[in-house]
Amino acid sequence: MGRASGVDEDPASLNLRETELRLGLPGSQSHDRSKPTLAGVSIFGKDLEFSLSPSKNSAAPVSGAKRGFSDAINGGKGVGGLFSPRSGESSVNAHQSAASNSKPLSKEGFGASPQTKTLQEKKSQAEAPATKAQVVGWPPIRSFRKNTMATNLAKNNDDTETKSEHGCLYIKVSLDGAPYLRKVDLKTYSNYAELSRALEKMFSCFTIGQCAANGLSGQDGLTENCLKDILHGSEYVLTYEDKDGDWMLVGDVPWEMFTDSCRRLRIMKSSEAIGLAPRAMEKCKSRD
Amino acid sequence: MDPKRARESPESAVLSRPSAFPDEVLERILSLLDTHKDRSSASLVSKAWYHAERWSRARVFIGNCYSVSAEILVRRFPNIRSVTLKGKPRFSDFNLVPQNWGADIHSWLLVFAEHYPSLEELRLKRMTVTDQSLEFLALKFPNFKSLSLLSCDGFSTDGLSAIATHCRNLTELDIQENGIDDISGNWLNCFPDNFTSLEVLNFASLNSEVNFDSLERLVTRCNLLRILKVNKTITLDQLQRLLVRAPWLTELGTGSFIQELTPRQYADLETSFKGCRNLQTLSGLSEATALYLPALYPACANLTFLNLSYAALQSEELARLLAYCAHLRRLWVLDTVEDKGLEAVGQNCPLLEELRVFPSDPFDEEIVHGVTELGFLAVSYGCRKLRYVLYFCRQMTNAAVATIVRNCPDFTHFRLCIMNPGQPDYLTREPMDEAFGAVVKNCPKLQRLAVSGLLTDLTFEYIGTFAKNLETLSVAFAGSSDLGMQCVLEGCPKLRKLEIRDCPFGNKALLSGLEKYESMRSLWMSACKITMNGCRLLARKMPRLNVEVMKDEESNDGQSYKVYVYRSVAGPRRDAPPFVLTL
Numbered sequence: 094m095g096r097a098s099g100v101d102e103d104p105a106s107l108n109l110r111e112t113e114l115r116l117g118l119p120g121s122q123s124h125d126r127s128k129p130t131l132a133g134v135s136i137f138g139k140d141l142e143f144s145l146s147p148s149k150n151s152a153a154p155v156s157g158a159k160r161g162f163s164d165a166i167n168g169g170k171g172v173g174g175l176f177s178p179r180s181g182e183s184s185v186n187a188h189q190s191a192a193s194n195s196k197p198l199s200k201e202g203f204g205a206s207p208q209t210k211t212l213q214e215k216k217s218q219a220e221a222p223a224t225k226a227q228v229v230g231w232p233p234i235r236s237f238r239k240n241t242m243a244t245n246l247a248k249n250n251d252d253t254e255t256k257s258e259h260g261c262l263y264i265k266v267s268l269d270g271a272p273y274l275r276k277v278d279l280k281t282y283s284n285y286a287e288l289s290r291a292l293e294k295m296f297s298c299f300t301i302g303q304c305a306a307n308g309l310s311g312q313d314g315l316t317e318n319c320l321k322d323i324l325h326g327s328e329y330v331l332t333y334e335d336k337d338g339d340w341m342l343v344g345d346v347p348w349e350m351f352t353d354s355c356r357r358l359r360i361m362k363s364s365e366a367i368g369l370a371p372r373a374m375e376k377c378k379s380r381d
Numbered sequence: 382m383d384p385k386r387a388r389e390s391p392e393s394a395v396l397s398r399p400s401a402f403p404d405e406v407l408e409r410i411l412s413l414l415d416t417h418k419d420r421s422s423a424s425l426v427s428k429a430w431y432h433a434e435r436w437s438r439a440r441v442f443i444g445n446c447y448s449v450s451a452e453i454l455v456r457r458f459p460n461i462r463s464v465t466l467k468g469k470p471r472f473s474d475f476n477l478v479p480q481n482w483g484a485d486i487h488s489w490l491l492v493f494a495e496h497y498p499s500l501e502e503l504r505l506k507r508m509t510v511t512d513q514s515l516e517f518l519a520l521k522f523p524n525f526k527s528l529s530l531l532s533c534d535g536f537s538t539d540g541l542s543a544i545a546t547h548c549r550n551l552t553e554l555d556i557q558e559n560g561i562d563d564i565s566g567n568w569l570n571c572f573p574d575n576f577t578s579l580e581v582l583n584f585a586s587l588n589s590e591v592n593f594d595s596l597e598r599l600v601t602r603c604n605l606l607r608i609l610k611v612n613k614t615i616t617l618d619q620l621q622r623l624l625v626r627a628p629w630l631t632e633l634g635t636g637s638f639i640q641e642l643t644p645r646q647y648a649d650l651e652t653s654f655k656g657c658r659n660l661q662t663l664s665g666l667s668e669a670t671a672l673y674l675p676a677l678y679p680a681c682a683n684l685t686f687l688n689l690s691y692a693a694l695q696s697e698e699l700a701r702l703l704a705y706c707a708h709l710r711r712l713w714v715l716d717t718v719e720d721k722g723l724e725a726v727g728q729n730c731p732l733l734e735e736l737r738v739f740p741s742d743p744f745d746e747e748i749v750h751g752v753t754e755l756g757f758l759a760v761s762y763g764c765r766k767l768r769y770v771l772y773f774c775r776q777m778t779n780a781a782v783a784t785i786v787r788n789c790p791d792f793t794h795f796r797l798c799i800m801n802p803g804q805p806d807y808l809t810r811e812p813m814d815e816a817f818g819a820v821v822k823n824c825p826k827l828q829r830l831a832v833s834g835l836l837t838d839l840t841f842e843y844i845g846t847f848a849k850n851l852e853t854l855s856v857a858f859a860g861s862s863d864l865g866m867q868c869v870l871e872g873c874p875k876l877r878k879l880e881i882r883d884c885p886f887g888n889k890a891l892l893s894g895l896e897k898y899e900s901m902r903s904l905w906m907s908a909c910k911i912t913m914n915g916c917r918l919l920a921r922k923m924p925r926l927n928v929e930v931m932k933d934e935e936s937n938d939g940q941s942y943k944v945y946v947y948r949s950v951a952g953p954r955r956d957a958p959p960f961v962l963t964l
Contacts, residue, residue, distance in 0.1 A: 230475030232743045232800045237558035
């Protein structure tokens, strides 16, 4: 899920919003939080962050109550109790400042440092919710459910063979007829052209034979353009499996959306691509 | 003539004459009453009725285990067969109550062993249960039939082994969402070979793998089995084999719903589901994907409760499934279905009464998926009979809620959780006061309310003014002053449970409810502006209340407290740990 992103906001989410048919203000969700506009509302988006609670909800299905006070972050006690700067943890009584402007509450500089903490947290493991900052017991979800969902998320990430840490996105690439598969890190490319070139280089050794067989040798050199021709010609079609398990043609959706949903790549023989990418077939045929 | 008698009314004269209405007849009649409320009412009519009721009562429900003692219980009710007990305050589910707080069942069991040797049923929620207690239960109560543990802690699968081994007449073993030490699945093997009485088996929330052969044999020989909820380690083809053995199940919890099946296996699975004609409840489905969900379709015709809260379905998958579930009354989903999935709910389930939408990734604030006010709106347009909703979202508007409750005025339970504390209406930037105002104004039957978002005292003024049937209120990160809490305490005559965290309510608010607390089950306040003096004053003025204070260890100035106030006829509790101060 969106947890995969590193420091930056997950760009795929933006595109998803753009392409999805949603009835809502564009970007209304994530963007508003960063605007320091009204009544400290933005506080409750990014700014109100809490420092790491060490392995709070580890996967062991033991009652959360075991951890007891050591994890109780709530410092909210009295008048205007906001952040406790010592621990960098905030009481979420900060909302009081937004609630009634008539009440003069002491503000202890929230804003900058909690924000930094957020980024740091995100840079570090995006593993289970355990490592994410949170108010104790909020949102109100039973420990059992929390632990189960954390395990499921971790599992899904494993299944799809993506590594969320450090912003990598390794996926398997297979070429029909090749004896072994390769792995590429989608995060190192910023568009389809770059991916295409990388794949060409990677699989050129397998296709040189075909190039020659098809009489595609030429002055351009076998390696550089051969696979490209093959890919853009009628021999192969580049497809991918998305997170729903469906096989799709590469190139239809915006790049960010593709990297977000792509689980594996397959360079498929176009003869097998019938039904998958009929448009591609037409394209290929018309080129010949 | 006896001067006393002359003054009696004709009715009481009849009742007080011993021969007019034999006790046995009265008991027989009263034994037909089954709700606790009715029984309580009957017991208040007269002494004769009180005694007839107490002799004929077989099932007792205790909402707060510390409100009464086991000794008092057995003295009043000599013939109890079934006990339901709730222990810790509800916020213990969310780690707000330290471990070893109490609510241990063992002391109760000791008394029961002496006075209720024929005990058949024990249903516990938020109690501490040790393996030792489970073994004691298994050995000391030969008629024991039904054990249900929900959100309990303190035991391991070894305790379950003891139950399986010794409870020869067991009909129900229901283990749900507990803080359990899951050592192994061997407990399942402990059911003896000649054990056949099981009707209900729910081990969905245990993680250890069980021996499938044992399970299959158990299911085969227990032909009264009607509720079976297995855990994730049971695969699809294993499930298929179980369904073949028990097609008459009324409630099914599947295991993992993802597996590489051959076409033959898939066909078998589909056939097995087709054979389940009595299925009313379906749950589990962890890791379900579009691939195998269609196998379920034939079993959905009579489904009234579908629990997909552990299945991360997408909107399309849900929509396709719901097309087969026209009779659905209760639906639990994850917010992975998004607004589009909820539109499908509105379109396909006109009989829906209960909807719960859980967050799939509640702690990641970068997530922009999940559900919004639009999904809730869509459901409200299509499901006018909605009366119970639990909705986790990241944005909401006052206008949307107002429309929702106009569409569905029959709400009895309205629990809205906007996951960012203190978040306002995301369109107007205003507090969410008007939203909850609309809820209490439009829904006269409202019994339970959980509020969230940016809220001022106005919300509580609305609640106090309009929510005349409100029994349970949960408040977090809300309110502006003591006035808020005061409004609620003064305005809600039926209030029984009030739980508050991280609100600016102080001693004045706490003390404004002095008389009120005796008519309530309990009050919880944490991270508010209560001081020790306030609590002491409350305890002094209301001796029949237990005022328990725990220090909030993480607070800066050592002045943050968690306060738990409840009425009790048992006096202050004797098992309080050192960190609980009873004033």
